[in-house]
Amino acid sequence: MYISLIKKKILKYFLSVFSAILFFGVPHNAFAQEKFTVVLDAGHGGKDPGKHVKKYNEKDIALNIVLLIGNKLKNNKDIKVVYTRNRDVFIGLKERGKIANDAEANLFVSVHCNAHHTQANGTETYVLGLHANKQNFEVAKQENAVIFLEDNYKEKYAGFDPNSPEAVIGLTLMQEEYLDESLLVASYIQNNFTKKLKRVDRGVKQAGFAVLHQTYMPSVxxxxxxxxxKQEGAFIGSKTGQEKISTAIYDAIMEYKKHLDENIVIEEKLKPIVKKPAPRIYKGVNFKVQISSSSRKLELKSYNFSGLKEVTRVKQGRHYKYYYGNTSNYDKALKLQKKAKSVGFNTAFIVAYKNEKKVSVSEILKSSQK
Ligand SMILES: [Zn+2]
Structure with a gap:
């Protein structure tokens, strides 16, 4: 009697769900995943040891550090961790980028070690860009050299010669839109290394790293x-050193997440404090809020975007960018961004267009208004 009542209840439940699906269709929200996704990339692996001196192999040190960071991140229930490798295997640079793009990650962090014939020391964090100097080029060249170990590298990296300074100039375009964010992450990392660990600061730098070129998200x-x-090798080769380094990087990732959560736009910090300012309207400029980037082409219906209307789509490379709103009023754009975040697009950020061309938001804000 009792059991049949439960059975009836279950049956009733499934019937109601089934009829709801018939009536409303399968839930559409393609962006149900709201976790902050971090891709951790341990440099090298397998047949590519990276730099190696005596007992120190770059591939092992990088993997140890990355796994330690991942363990810390996993303690946060709103963070998802994806590894490009979690063991000693060879993975091409392009595949690493694909893993990050497929995961629709919010951040890509690649971990490596340096080497030099002198007793040079210190830490440096790179974002993709032009080689400001020969030294940066040399570092990128060494990290890119792994391409030669990949099968069919000529087809895979058509037109890209890791040994040529000119070849990497064309590489920078795709990461450009994430430059501000990447620089911010890089500065958090370097700050923690120098302030908390008292490491020698070689700074935040730019160079043409092939692995950073492949990703569609802030990447360092x-x-x-x-x-x-001698000393630094012993430090980064040790368990204690790796633990400290991983903590510094983990803290920086959390700082970046906090920055996103608090909706602090970098430009906002640069802006002088004025009492009740007039709305910031820039004639001829279109501010939009980028809510998502996806390989999927979605219909521009509000049910696909948590109820947001006025969503537009732009194809860039293999990906579609989805924008919310369109206004020349920067303050209104901030409100739109807030609204997008409130419905779950946690990483929504503002972009600017002028004469159909994408321009830097911070440059626009520095320019005179109206
Ligand atoms: Zn490396």
């Missing part, structure tokens, strides 16, 4: 130290 590459330096 960390050179955690020189295995060729």
């Amino acid at each position: 590459l960390i050179e955690t130290g020189f295995i060729t330096n």
